[in-house]
Amino acid sequence: MSSFPVIKLFSLFVKQISKPIAGYIKRRSKDNYWVRTYICIPPAQLYHRYDVRLRLWISGSTKGKKIQPLEEQQAINEGADLLGEMFVLSVACGLIGMEYYRQAWNAAIKEEQQDTSLTRLTKDMRKLRLMLNEQSDDIDELVRLIEVLSEKPLGVQKVVTIPNR
Known part of the structure; x- marks a missing residue:
């Protein structure tokens, strides 16, 4: 089951809103003397x-x-366009960085869950091996007791224990 893609919708919203903001930055940069110069x-x-x-x-x-250098008005227009495009580019790079960080975070969580699961399975296997060895020893003891009580061998083969790996 996948969740609703809120982060992807948010990034799409930010990309769409960055274009009008870039237009606003262009218009304002043409009016401000310091930014323009x-x-x-x-x-x-x-x-x-x-x-x-x-x-x-x-x-x-x-x-x-x-x-020949550009005329002042043409340079202002070009510079404002460059400024607006740099804003859109920086927003896109920021979104790419956020997505990379999010995916790395999710991968780290998934890896931690797999490590925890593997550790749990290893512990369970050790417990099962120990139980198997104990039961095998109990069976051997019971076979020995039956043979002693009946005073004749039953011909039961000894149960082989699985070595620890």
């Missing part, structure tokens, strides 16, 4: 430089080209 524009310019360099390298014309 120090968080949005520098990564956008860096991203633009590496993107242009990669495109030039792929086309084979990397020599003598100076890369």
